[in-house]
Amino acid sequence: MTIQTPPDPSAADLAKHLPQAITKYLRESDPQHKANAHDLLAAFATNATVVDDGKTYTGHDEIHRWRENEASQYTYTVELSHVEKLDDDRYVVTTHLEGDFPGGVVDLLYRFTLADDLITMLEIAP
Template sequence: MHDHQPRTITPDALPEVITRYLRAHHAHDTAAAVTAFAGDATVIDDGNTYRGTDAIERWLGRSATEFTYTVHLTGAQQTDTDHYIATHHLEGDFPGGAIDLRYQFTLRDDLIEQLVIRP
C-alpha cells in the first residue's frame, strides 16, 4: 500500500472529484454522485464491498433512504497525490445516534477508484 503519513489539509483543498461526490451524496443526488467513480471502482462500507458503478449506485440509493442524518465535514488529510481522507461527523436516527466516519479515497485519472468508509 503506502506508508506515507497523512498530512492535514483544509477541506477546500480536497480534489474537485471528491468534493463533487460529497456534495452530491449529501444532497441525495445519486445520479451525480455516481459520476465521480471510475467504472471499475469499489466502495467498502459497513463490512460490504460494492464493485462497479451499478453496485455503487444501488449502495448510494440505499444509504440515502435507510436513515435520516446530518453530515458535517470535520477534517481532511492527504497521504499522497492519489490518497485522501475526509472525516465526517454524522448525527441521526441510526443505531448509536452519532458517529465519526473516515472516508478514505483512492483516485485514478481524476475519478474515485476506491472509497473505504470506516469509523
C-alpha cells in the same frame, strides 16, 4: 501530510483542499443535498470499489444501489471535520454524523483512492 484546519473550519474551507471527485462525492452524498445519481456516479471510475459496513460494492450499478439504500435508510446530518492528503492519489476525510441510526452519533473516515481524477476506491469506517 495533514491539512491544518483552523478552529471551527467550515466545510467549504476544508473542501477547497480536495480534488473535484471527492468534493462531488461529498456534495452528492450529503442527505441535505438533493442527490443526483448521475452526478454522484460521475465522481467514480466505472470499475470503482466501495467498502462500507463490511460489504464491497464494485462498478456503477452496485455503487448506485448502495447509495440509494444508504440514503433512504436513516435521517442524519453530516459535518466535514478533517481532511488529510496522504499522497497525490490518496486522501482521508473525517465526517461527523448525527441522526436516527443506531447510536445516533458517529465519526466516519472516508479513505479515497483516485486515478485519472476519479474515485477508484472508497473505504468507509468508524
